[in-house]
Amino acid sequence: MRIYPAILVGGSGTRLWPLSRGDRPKQFLSLVSEQSMLEDTIARVAGRADFAPPIFISGEQHGQLLTRMLAALAIDASAILLEPEGRNTAAAIAMAAHWIADRGEPALMLVMPSDHVIADPDLFLAKVEQAVDAARAGNLVTFGVQPDHPATGYGYIESGDALDGASGVHHVREFVEKPPLAVAERYLADGRHSWNAGIFLFTPEAFLGELARHAPDVAGPIEAAMAAVESQDGLSRPDRGGFLASANISIDCAVMEKTDRAVVVPVDIGWSDVGSWDALWTARSKDADGNAVRGDVSAIDCDGNLILVDGGPPVAALGMTDCVIISTAEGVLVMPRRRSPDMKSLHDAHTRRATVLS
């Protein structure tokens, strides 16, 4: 029973502006390693007998960028499914599930975002292997990241009893929304809570069955849209009207929080969603002064900074501490690292200003 990687290539990327932009979301960027996070995601499962070539689910606006990248890297895709407009993860994953189910081949699907870092891919694959039986039995497996700090920016999954006969797999007791700090600290201490990282393993049939039960306003439209899918030059497009009729809802809200088939495999795999400049600084290797630097940078008397030059002018920094300095042709960003959570407001203000000026 082969596993189809279903790789989600979405996101708008305002939090890593000006490196990440609408026309160049963060999974296409070389942020942490020399490869893009999308390439890293593909590499985790590439060339393994137990995996089929990946299915990519992407917005129409990134279809060309994606096919060019895959061609340049000589990567086979089972399919590239293009959303005419974003309808969130439930619809995107349902598309991929239908595509696999329509092949008539018994299979599993491994849903993965393409803009996350996994520092220990071997352990990740071992955990996937460990979850295969539970998924084949019709459970919806989620991989929960064991927290190393009381993060308030993620949803949490509380593990319940162990699944009979399955090592390391637990029933999900509860999905919980982003908690306040005091609650996050309790979660960190109790050892039963893990972060919801959006990584899933299940059969297409099990997922589509639970989707039909709990979110018929997604299941019906996507089934219809995929019944009329059209493929050309390696790109598959669902029927536009059908797809847009789907509810705009995440897989968590549509299915995982409601189904009684949710199970969790807690993992400690060096995961990061690189969701902020501070997270990127944490994920990158640093010099003796704690500076994470890429590109043509002169840093004198500097410590704890993230300084990246990517298509912009060279950067010279003197006496800066714990700051973010990003130089691209489109813009230069300068801020203290601790202000990373406020990127959205800055990006909005900058975009508004650029719009007024242009």
Add this chain to the structure above:
Amino acid sequence: MRIYPAILVGGSGTRLWPLSRGDRPKQFLSLVSEQSMLEDTIARVAGRADFAPPIFISGEQHGQLLTRMLAALAIDASAILLEPEGRNTAAAIAMAAHWIADRGEPALMLVMPSDHVIADPDLFLAKVEQAVDAARAGNLVTFGVQPDHPATGYGYIESGDALDGASGVHHVREFVEKPPLAVAERYLADGRHSWNAGIFLFTPEAFLGELARHAPDVAGPIEAAMAAVESQDGLSRPDRGGFLASANISIDCAVMEKTDRAVVVPVDIGWSDVGSWDALWTARSKDADGNAVRGDVSAIDCDGNLILVDGGPPVAALGMTDCVIISTAEGVLVMPRRRSPDMKSLHDAHTRRATVLS
């Protein structure tokens, strides 16, 4: 007796890198007002009956830039004298003195650097007027800037007794080198010390006479070089070998500190040499949060910064305090304002690195 402005267009400009560079020294930049400081310098004396058109003294490497600028602004020059290589201010001023003396017209010369700000040009001209009689009588007049803080980066002039019959003109008691802070504080308090700003008024004959007496290793070579001056397309070039034979010495060391004809007119004219990013921040107008901003800049939760975009990408700054952020096509500079005095070390490191990389 007309006054020839003798405007010195020199300097390498490492302290305001990357805005000011070897091929674009700071007097050519619009730093404080909408005009360049060179234009401001010219404008102080332009179109006045008591002033002749200016003489410009510049390095050979800036001759084309200077003539293009003068042509674009429709500014008449009495002469443009080009140094084949820099030999400091004594030689530069001696060239201009010979040029004027050779006209055979009784005249004064007003020596002015072109990279300084004078916020009150009317008062400056009134002070020049006040000094004319002393200069005609053969004194070497220097205009000393009354200090408003205990600066340690300038030389000081101590005023002695008033000159007989001349209001506001004093004998120079002593020129003193850049003092330590405690001494600078004493100078600020005693009211007798002013900053040496490099602005002078004298007759060419008085200056050349004192130069011959105190610095024959400048006077002889420059006299010979100017006897063989060649003019073409509005540019005058002294004999190269003769000029380079001159000692490399400032007017202060060569003449002013030695002559007994030095007199000083203390002035309070809003002077700044804009010799550092911090000085530029001080000289510029600022918004309610103390930010001095030019170009396409978004500053959110920012205060006390100097943020300039000049040919580089737009800058977005969030939560920055008392910093310098400069965006040009050649480079981006980020540093705390208080580190402005360390610019030279940063520029040297950056240049060294760029050389290694290229």
